[in-house]
Amino acid sequence: AQKVTQTQTSISVMEKTTVTMDCVYETQDSSYFLFWYKQTASGEIVFLIRQDSYKKENATVGHYSLNFQKPKSSIGLIITATQIEDSAVYFCAMREGNYAQGLTFGLGTRVSVFP
Amino acid sequence: EAAVTQSPRNKVAVTGGKVTLSCNQTNNHNNMYWYRQDTGHGLRLIHYSYGAGSTEKGDIPDGYKASRPSQENFSLILELATPSQTSVYFCASGHNTGQLYFGEGSKLTVL
Numbered sequence: 127a128q129k130v131t132q133t134q135t136s137i138s139v140m141e142k143t144t145v146t147m148d149c150v151y152e153t154q155d156s157s158y159f160l161f162w163y164k165q166t167a168s169g170e171i172v173f174l175i176r177q178d179s180y181k182k183e184n185a186t187v188g189h190y191s192l193n194f195q196k197p198k199s200s201i202g203l204i205i206t207a208t209q210i211e212d213s214a215v216y217f218c219a220m221r222e223g224n225y226a227q228g229l230t231f232g233l234g235t236r237v238s239v240f241p
Numbered sequence: 242e243a244a245v246t247q248s249p250r251n252k253v254a255v256t257g258g259k260v261t262l263s264c265n266q267t268n269n270h271n272n273m274y275w276y277r278q279d280t281g282h283g284l285r286l287i288h289y290s291y292g293a294g295s296t297e298k299g300d301i302p303d304g305y306k307a308s309r310p311s312q313e314n315f316s317l318i319l320e321l322a323t324p325s326q327t328s329v330y331f332c333a334s335g336h337n338t339g340q341l342y343f344g345e346g347s348k349l350t351v352l
Contacts (some may be wrong), residue, residue: 210291228335229341
């Protein structure tokens with residue numbers, strides 16, 4: 127069974143609007159970290175934002191913010207004022223247990239931003 | 242300047258041949274990783290390393306070996322390449338929060 131599930135395979139939005147994408151995860155750990163990464167058309171994978179499970183406040187970086195709902199094991203990514211350059215595939219990922227053992231990734235959500 | 246660099250960026254190999262993918266990082270991270278990315282499967286962990294001299298199996302290690310001769314370098318080795326190993330491979334170095342910094346990717350085609 128997938129530990130990190132992104133149900134939306136693709137989303138299309140108009141420029142300057144807000145896009146929200148979902149991610150649910152499974153873990154037995156009481157402490158874990160959740161991440162969102164962006165993969166551009168060139169294939170580059172870049173880190174966007176992180177949520178630590180013990181923090182109640184939703185993380186925000188620039189025009190990226192998270193909707194962390196711990197009881198639902200859900201970590202949504204919100205992009206406000208979208209730009210054409212936000213067109214990419216967005217991956218949700220989780221780190222549990224030993225930090226050295228890497229991240230478990232979802233399958234990604236492709237976002238297309240149209241002018 | 243890129244902190245995680247991979248070589249080669251593109252490789253065509255024949256079935257049964259040996260392939261080595263190399264990765265170098267200047268982040269001074271202890272942990273390094275090899276993932277492969279395939280449509281429908283996302284990013285899957287092949288091998289990882291805690292530091293020089295260590296290698297550990299990830300989720301899909303069969304058919305792959307890894308080598309970590311130094312803090313900076315981490316190689317993925319396919320001793321007998323098969324067409325099913327055609328993929329895009331990403332190396333990453335890891336921060337102690339688990340946050341990863343990825344290389345540019347290496348596209349491998351096994352004919």
